[in-house]
Amino acid sequence: xxxxxxxxxxxxxxxxxxxxxxxxxxxxxxxxxxxxxxxxxxxxxxxxxx
Numbered sequence: 001x002x003x004x005x006x007x008x009x010x011x012x013x014x015x016x017x018x019x020x021x022x023x024x025x026x027x028x029x030x031x032x033x034x035x036x037x038x039x040x041x042x043x044x045x046x047x048x049x050x
Contacts, residue, residue, distance in 0.1 A: 001041050 006017040021041050024030040030041040 002039060 001021075003014055003017040003021060006012070006021060007014055010017070010020075012020070021030065025032050025041065029044060031044050033040045033042060
């Protein structure tokens with residue numbers, strides 16, 4: 001998932017989506033891959049092996 005997908009699913013703003021996703025990473029629920037505009041988030045138990 002990325003912030004754009006989160007925005008469309010939750011009908012929220014981009015800054016809120018980014019904060020929410022970062023909060024889930026801080027709580028060890030999501031893992032972050034990539035950076036800047038290509039950042040993707042994955043559930044910890046579904047983290048890709050790439």
